[in-house]
Amino acid sequence: MRTHKTLLLTLLTGVSSLLVAPNLLAAPVVLELDYDIPVQQNQVAFVPFAGDSTLSSVILNDLSRTELNVTSKGLPQQPRSITELSGTLPVWQSMGIPYLVVGSTRSNRGKIVTDYEVIDVKAGRTIEGKQTLSADNNSQSLRYAGHVIADKVYELITGIPGDFSGRIAYIEETGVGINKVSRLKVMDADGENGNTITEVNGSIFSPAWSPDASRIAYTVQRDKSYPVIYVQNVSGGGATTVTPYKGSNMSPAFSPDGSKILFSSSFEGSADIYEINAGGGNLRKLTNWPSSEVQPNYAPDGRSFVFVSDKTGFNKPQIYRYEFGSGRISKVSNSGYATTPKFNNDGSQIGFLSGSSAAIMNSSGQVVTNIGNTGMDEGVSFSPNGKRVVYASSQGGKGVITIKSLNGGKAFGKSGQGVIKSPVWSASPN
Template sequence: MTLLNIRSTPRLSTLFLLSPLFLAPLMSSAAPLEIEVVVDVPKQQNQVAFVPFAGDTVMSSIILNDLDNTELKTTSKNLPQQPSSSSELAGTLPVWQSIGVPYLVVGSSSTNRGKVTTEYEVIEVKSGRILAGKQSLTAKDDKESMRYAGHVIADKIYELITGTPGDFSGRIAYIEEIGVGKDKTSSLKVMDADGANARTIYTAKGSIFSPAWSPDGKRIAYSVQRDKSYPIIYVQNVDGGSSTALTPYSGSNLSPSFSPDGSKILFSSSFEGSADIYEVSASGGQPNRIINWPSSEVQPSYAPDGKSFVFVSDKAGFNKPQIYRYEFASGRTTKLSNSSYATSPQFSVDGSQIAFLNGSSAAIMNSNGAVTTNLGNTGIDEAPSFSPNGKRVVYASKQGNKGVITIKSLNGGETFGKSAQGIIRSPVWSASPK
């Protein structure tokens, strides 16, 4: 912990000496009266004052945008100074305190031999304290690397202020469909968490379903169904390389889910009859059937601790799907959902919440099955996906004939969307690549 050698002034006061003539009606003595007038600093909507980093042309706007979409309302306008380090604040901290913004971020970037090093500080304005001291990050001097570095710095700033890791450096995978029937082409795409830098990693004539990220954010599993064939699950490295078929079975192979350590994958398949839940090594091999009920069981999803998973079954009756939980140690199965139609479950990172489709509405329930958030009918009938820190969700919706990816804050931040030419399906958020 580093302290700025600046005296903190929590409020401003002005002293006035009033003349005896003015005070005569108020007092019998002719002695001057000293009155303290307290001027309270106005409460600010903005929580963070961000000074664009000296020497930087790429990262600052990314960091500012990331933070401003959260509950940490951030501004870079009408600031009293443009310091690039805490040492430049000597003697001027009261000026910053007078604007009423709790946190100040300053920094600078320098380039050397194709590398950009950025040093930055997050300052608690009231005390002058530098949170966790000076931070430093080095990245390649190219646009993509600098974009990612901006997201990583925004993650760290958010964590220093809130105590919760940011979710800006993760990526969002989604499916975009153009055309219908035999003319439909589906593309699996990946974009940054701010909706920018979208790129296609796989295209198929037909349908792509249910992408799922590996815990390290480097691999992605998904199902592909071409004309007159069964859906097959593939695994692919997101940053390059060919895809590998994981389930070449004559059945509907759907809904892959990576285990928390990335070594195994849950999926549903009908290759042995009705749809059941299986587990297989993420590198392939013989699958192990875990759920084998007479009804159909689909959409498995691991709990964050790997000790259980949730899935959907229609054992309660036709068109009455419900969400259940299976515990690996005991083999016990428990019904979780309380609504008449519940599908597509996915845990938050801490396991306390489950995003799901509640009838035709995207919703969130707690681990006991009580609905805590209803996001409404999106027009796509798909469930939301949590961001890595659980503070935001992403889901697909429609505006007219165009698909939209919507990113919604769950704790007071901004909601924003990214539109596409085709129909958007199944967006899912990864952790930051490790």
């Protein structure tokens, strides 16, 4: 559907008009400009930033994968700021798009500075004023700046912080047996800019981000050795051993303040849940059932954690909650088989594996979303704002990381070499 629009631009004549036509002094000049304007169903019009060759494509790609309907095509103008809309605002309003994103980049002392605005088109105003971001002039920094800007644009429109500047850690395995090589890798939330954090001959399990996204805890099992938990700085350097215990030390999880780590270990017999300082030491045993207790995960408020136990019977694992203040333990899950619990950002939902299918339940144990059969023995990890999930699967013999929106955005996948396991989403490093 298209609509025909006549735009009236009133130009006030200046002193120079006297030299051309003195009788036109103070009289308006009316220009009739015909536009053939598409009526849009999109929520956001995005104008590529003036002077930019990197940021705009990152921002547009990020926003296009959310529930926002974003377009950069068929726009009547390429403005850099709201001041350039003064004469054509009625044209933009007639398109029916509520929000317009505009901006420009400039160089300042070796940095790339981006000025951008999110405009409420109907009201003709900039939401929270002009935004400015400075970044180093290299591709990696500019890509990250694009994600940060997309976060802010999403927040200004929806009122919810974006999840684009967080990163995703995952495990990539190639080879088998004594020839198996495992790599702990990290990539941007759009599947780009990947790099290897560490590589071992053997297996890596269950990576977990620190709250500030500066560290990753993970388990390594080499040939003929116990699984050991390490903590690694993402920026580089050697890994720190956290669990020098002769048992199966698995499934680390950082506390919300980053000072402690929960994990499961069998060094005293059957697997139980322990808490330890993130740098090692000050070990505390939290469960003491005769069954196996594994896969702990802190609640966002730090007052409790969930874990998995087979106390109800072999091959019938269930999810339980432990409360730190009272030591009380209560059953959470209601399905016949429930493992790998992970909280969302506000603790209202838990991603888990229900039988062979990834699913999401509320804090009362009621399943609210079925993700489907991933083909992997693991559940989902939430994005920082809880609006998307990431999980691993196998498609056509290749390992695939899938990012799926929970509120109408587009899903997409990223394939890798060999087997892909345990993707987990970090918070924004900011």
